[in-house]
Amino acid sequence: TPPSAPGSVSQLRECVGRIVQFAKQNEVAVLIIGHVTKEGAIAGPRVVEHMVDTVLYFESDPASRYTMIRSVKNRFGASGEMGVFAMTEDGFRQIKNPSAIFLSRESSSQPGSIVTAAWEGSRPLLVEIQALVADGNSSYPKRLATGMDQNRLSLLLAVLQRHGDIALGPEDVFVNVVGGLRIQETAADLPALLAIVSSFRNIACDEQLISFGEVGLAGEIRPVRFGTERIAAAAKQGFTRAIVAASNVPKKLPKGIEVCPVRRVSEAVELVF
Numbered sequence: 001t002p003p004s005a006p007g008s009v010s011q012l013r014e015c016v017g018r019i020v021q022f023a024k025q026n027e028v029a030v031l032i033i034g035h036v037t038k039e040g041a042i043a044g045p046r047v048v049e050h051m052v053d054t055v056l057y058f059e060s061d062p063a064s065r066y067t068m069i070r071s072v073k074n075r076f077g078a079s080g081e082m083g084v085f086a087m088t089e090d091g092f093r094q095i096k097n098p099s100a101i102f103l104s105r106e107s108s109s110q111p112g113s114i115v116t117a118a119w120e121g122s123r124p125l126l127v128e129i130q131a132l133v134a135d136g137n138s139s140y141p142k143r144l145a146t147g148m149d150q151n152r153l154s155l156l157l158a159v160l161q162r163h164g165d166i167a168l169g170p171e172d173v174f175v176n177v178v179g180g181l182r183i184q185e186t187a188a189d190l191p192a193l194l195a196i197v198s199s200f201r202n203i204a205c206d207e208q209l210i211s212f213g214e215v216g217l218a219g220e221i222r223p224v225r226f227g228t229e230r231i232a233a234a235a236k237q238g239f240t241r242a243i244v245a246a247s248n249v250p251k252k253l254p255k256g257i258e259v260c261p262v263r264r265v266s267e268a269v270e271l272v273f
Helices: 009-026 047-051 150-163 186-201 227-236 265-272
Strands: 054-060 066-074 082-088 091-094 113-120 123-135 143-146 171-177 209-211 241-245 258-262
Touching: 009 047, 113 186, 113 227, 123 186, 123 227, 143 150, 150 171, 150 186, 150 265, 171 186, 186 209, 186 241, 186 265, 209 265, 227 241, 241 265, 258 265
Parallel strands: 113 209, 143 171, 209 241, 241 258
Antiparallel strands: 054 066, 066 082, 082 091, 113 123, 123 171
16 A cells, blocks of 8 residues: 555554554553643544553643643543652652642631542542632623633522522632642532632631532532542541532441531521531
């Protein structure tokens, strides 16, 4: 066959196919390193992703000393796994307790801060969510979310106004997930909402409080997956109280933690404040 153009689909398929065949026949591990685009996706044809067994993404923040390696495809295991590493003079060093770096307990006694249990891959990860409600100086209040979906923040504010009797129309609202982590699940709805109310009322949440749950448009608190594992992870970290959806209350509670079920947004706000 005539030679293909560099970087074409046929050339990549043939080259990667031979590399995979060599790895299988010789039972060795082969790492294929590729570039990513500005959006964070692998550059070039995606045929390589379909041919390999595992796809790993390096995620790093220039302002942070930590690097996260996330698996987006794993043919022989669970996808979505995440490893946290720190760059030292001896190379990458594994962080065995990632929750420790995402829990900035220095601000836990201040209004607008609460801890949630996010699910990363096959394990829970405790992270702190911060919110700031400030007086708006213009007719167009700001709604800025870092680490969670921007549209989700607008949804939470609308639900809070309709079903929590708390109107934040002229106020600027900012929400941040500490540590540069991005939460892509709805379990952060309830803690983000509680952090917003905490900042608005200038009342700090309990330092030993953890919360997670999805907030529906009708003001209901919906359960999320792996609720028992999240509560157990919080208990191991020393948290003594959890506010979760009623369906997430485990039949057998872990020692040292009190689980408070809530069904409505108004119940959660009244219970915390």
